[in-house]
């Protein structure tokens with residue numbers, strides 16, 4: 001049962017996914033914490049809404065308010081992690097803690113070039129074909145209980161150019177300076193691209209620490225759902241304890 005002191009938690013999905021990305025975490029944590037997962041603009045139930053980073057921060061802010069338990073722990077993965085950094089800058093009063101998962105690479109870095117190329121390519125491939133590829137890949141790599149909610153929710157390929165177009169070139173470790181709350185940088189051990197700025201991101205914040213999910217890659221909450229959830233739970237309990 002959730003208690004009055006339990007920190008509320010808002011989960012923010014990564015590229016092309018939606019709230020369904022967090023089905024395992026929501027089920028595992030909902031007895032102890034007030035929890036919700038958002039659909040960012042252009043994704044999931046908000047598929048028809050145009051993407052913008054400012055719109056994304058408003059969606060997160062409304063989710064925090066909807067839980068009605070004060071400032072929240074926000075858990076953002078990849079695109080959702082960068083959106084959460086922007087949320088932290090715009091709405092510090094609503095943030096109790098931040099889990100930055102797979103989002104500790106500078107998007108000004110050299111690795112952004114291939115992502116720009118992919119963003120230009122995506123609209124040229126029929127969305128149903130991309131969806132079939134993604135369904136097949138997720139089903140091959142993960143058990144149904146981990147990915148069925150994601151597959152059922154579909155993918156927001158149409159939003160990739162706008163979302164990456166706004167995020168690429170915009171974030172680096174300096175963004176950590178706008179985060180007033182404690183930060184857990186939670187990365188898959190094997191996520192080499194999105195760990196590339198990990199040390200710089202951690203150094204740029206006085207209350208940031210890094211935790212690695214062993215043997216996991218970029219989609220760490222699919223690769224090792226229990227380890228990912230345990231790390232979030234430990235951090236949430238620490239935040240709940242300090243009140």
Ligand SMILES: O=C(O)CC1=CCC(=O)O1
Nearest residue numbers: 014015078079115164167
């Ligand atoms: O969301 C992802 O998985 C990858 C990504 C690239 C640029 C960005 O914002 O997210």
